[in-house]
Amino acid sequence: MQLLSLALKNVLRYRHRTWVTVLAMAFAGAIMIFYAGLFEGWMGAMETNAVSMEMGEMQIHAQGYRDDPDLYTVIPDYRRVIRQAENSGLIASPRLLGGGLAAAHENSTGVSIRGIDPRAEEQVVLLQNHVFSGSWLSATDAKQVVLGYQLARILDVRPGSEIVLVAQAADGSMANDLFTVQGVLKSVGQGIDRGGLIMGDRDFREFFALPEGVHEIVMKRADNGVLLEQATKKIAELVPDLEVNSWRELQPTLARLLDLSDVSMIIMLLIIYAAVGMLTMNAMLMGVFERIPVFGVMKAVGFSGCRLFGLIFSETLLLVTMAAVLSLALGVPLSYYFERHPIDFSFLLPESSTIAGIAFEPQWYCRVTAGSVVMPVVFLYIVALLAVLYPAWKAAVISPVKAIHHI
Amino acid sequence: MKLHVMALRTLSRNKRRTLITSFSIAFGIFLAVTFTGTGDYSYTSMINTSAVMGLGHISVAAEGYNERPSLSRWLPDMDRVRKKALMIDSVEGAYPRIMGQAMFAAGAKSVGGMFMGIDPVLEKPAHNFFLRSIVEGELFDTVDGRGAVIGVEMAEKLNLRLGKKLIVTVTDKDGELTSELLRISGMFKTGDHDADSSIVLLPLARMQQTLKYGTGGVSFVAVHVDDLRAVNRVRREINGSLTGAGNVEVLTWRQTQADLSGLIAVDRLFNYLMQLLVGLVIAAGIMNTMQMSVLERSREFGIMMAVGMAPGQVVRMVLVESFWLGCLGIVMGIVLTAPWFIYMSETGIDMSSYVGRDYSAGGVLVDPVVKIRLFRESAFFILITVFLLTMAASVYPAIRAGRVLPVDTLKDSTF
């Protein structure tokens, strides 16, 4: 206690030095907290981001559908499957998939038609947030479609335009009908951009004469705390006769790409830590070594090596604590600001939400978590105390005469 | 001169401090070189890979082709465009190509896909990824022959082997359906699923006939340059040389590969943000060091000023000190970074065990070997930025040193 008050006295006396050291450390600490927040925001977010655009975290198909997509390869009792999914902590949305021909004016092109229940779909994916013009499908309007960005350009249509769809229906007849373009999506990935056409599930069933079954069920976890692999395994066991895949299995390249970006974020985190560590070490070393002559005098007047060691440690502790408080005061609000106002890089991606053909929300959120705040602070303490170990020990053992002539 | 001597003396007196500070500057240089270098390398290699998938660095196409690629839009006079382009400085190659949708059939099986009509005499493997990726057979040798080079996955789907026939059905320029018989002369495997299952190379002149384009009609001319930084200039020059040609669009990879362009822009933004944050920490460290060193010597400065040294001179002295600190840091940085740089630019780190060989981004195959390449501009930029950062970080401590009041400092015995 006595040491601590002495340390406090020292810290207050050398006001300038204290401020210089504390401010530098606090600044570095704040940047570390900010970066840790960005890091937390990045990890997993790009994944969630890419997955939640339209792929979902998991998909269920009938056996063989993925190898050979066929209008008839359906999940017959999909309502039961969805109930099971919901009972095991998942949110699910059924999809109907088919191929056809879209024509407008003099243009025509092949399209992939997707029938969805807009209310269920909105719970699982975010495509509805990426409408470029017009609006997303409503649950009540009939004969409306939303189509991909490129597709709209190929057909030369805009919201309000009419398009003709032609396809082979499940009963072998030639399905054909007029639809109104409700909305055009932003660029959200090559598949949907070039040939994606989305309509309500009732329209789809009528158009394709397919009264029962669905081709795909997309799901996501209600609670992100549950591991993806576990959740996938759990639902797979409940529906053994169907094919269940997590997005990692559906898009292995994307999974690897995101893993790689996570690794590079970890490397960056380590680099920031290293830079902060170097700064803190330098500050501490300077602070102690430069005062060795003073310590010599103290020893000469009877201050023991042990107490000196303790004093230096206490001083360091006080300095770091001040720096930690300041860096929290600086870093946490900064992080919170970027949690509310993400770094928006959509200006780099005009009219589009894709990077590398993967649909993204072009925003980078900072995320303040216990880890993103505590870890940098703990790190500050550890580095500072380790850095001061050597000079403190040196000050403790040095002979007073030598110390006075030090430097 | 005297200031320089004094500054150097101060630096050498505080060896530990000088070393740690200049090391942190060196560390900054090391990081900046690594990050900028991997960026410069991977962007260049991605752009080049995307260019060799067909469109080139610059493509000269019929107006609207890029917006809505269709066989009904074509460029009538490829030879003129090609010749003009080849006369421009930095242009390494210009290739007339036709690209469009087609149906490919063999026996009872058929698939839809894209064809790329090329002139086998003009094409070079360096500028055409598919030629580089031929794993079986070879490229057809005549421009009006009936050879075809097909992706391995499509070959499997259609159950095709070398020498077998492939029926290509396209909609010609008048909208009429026409079919053409070709024989498989080779197969390519790029590793990219989309390319391997949907692209077929066909002889250019044969397709010109089929589509009724007449000789000289192509979808676009793909232009390759030797240095990506020349792209905009070359584009302007091509544009200039074609004035009056009408209905022609000269586009760079940024327009034709907008996805890739976005990817690079975002990655670059992240990269700069990281470098900025690390740079700030390093600058704070330098500032801290200079501030401490100034504080510690305030008594010294007080005496100096008491004996008649102007405050401006004190400020200069501190700045000169940080100038030398910066220089030392840069030298250390170069020494530290050089071996790493040489290793990384020549050998690189092979990430293929981690990402796999067939890894594509922005629809472009990415080289799984991470290497470093630094443009001269980038290198200068890093050195100058680091140096300026060092100087900027010591401006405040220097000014403080100049503000020291002689009397005050002399009173304070400890500092």
Add this chain to the structure above:
Amino acid sequence: MVTKRSMALSVCFFIALHCAVMDPVSAGEDNGRLRAREVLEKIDDLWRSSSSKARLQMEVKTEHYTRTMIMDSWSKGRDMSLVRIVLPLKEKGTVSLKNGNTMYTYLPKTDRVIRLTSGMMMGSWMGSHFTNDDLVKESRLSDDYEPEITFEGIRDGEDIIEFALLPHHDAPVVWGKIVITVRADDYLPVDSLYYDEDMILARTLTFSDVKEMGGRLIPVVLHMVPADKPDEYTELIYLQVDFDIGLPDSLFSIMQLRGM
């Protein structure tokens, strides 16, 4: 994807009919080929018809559905044909037109005419086992194949002639070989087998139930089985045919489609 096979007649007729429209025999060919052409020319004489009108019934059976349709068809020369659906009611009025190498579909429900592009050629026609590609190609049999008699005599108690049609070296056709069998006495087709380039059978067409219709003797039932799905088939039955009726070219134009 659905599009039209514009000539219901073509399947039955064009095989026989247009094989016959051969180039003049050139010197130096062997006897088999010469004879093949002679026979085919006779068949041609027999079947030559500048125009026709027919009513057909089509039955398609697949793993997933069975459907029956009634349609009217008109044809003129080798390049023009038109098919209009009469039943089922849901598709009534759907028309498909082939004129030269271009095909159109008229959809009454949406009142639109759609022109087929290359990407749609692999689509099934009316849910049958024929593709649009079959149609366009069928009319070119004579241009694209070289006939040769491979068998003449009694087979299964019937006197027949068997031709092998081998594609010309540069002909843009998917098949490796087509084997057509006709009756020796009246040259009516019995069956035709389609092989791919590896000489593996891809599908079989069988002609049966020879009757007099429209003043001629023709097999009124045509049965097609894809080799990889032996349980499925498409069957065309002629209900009525008239030959050599004067049809104006204007009938086969897009203008006419809507009016029908």
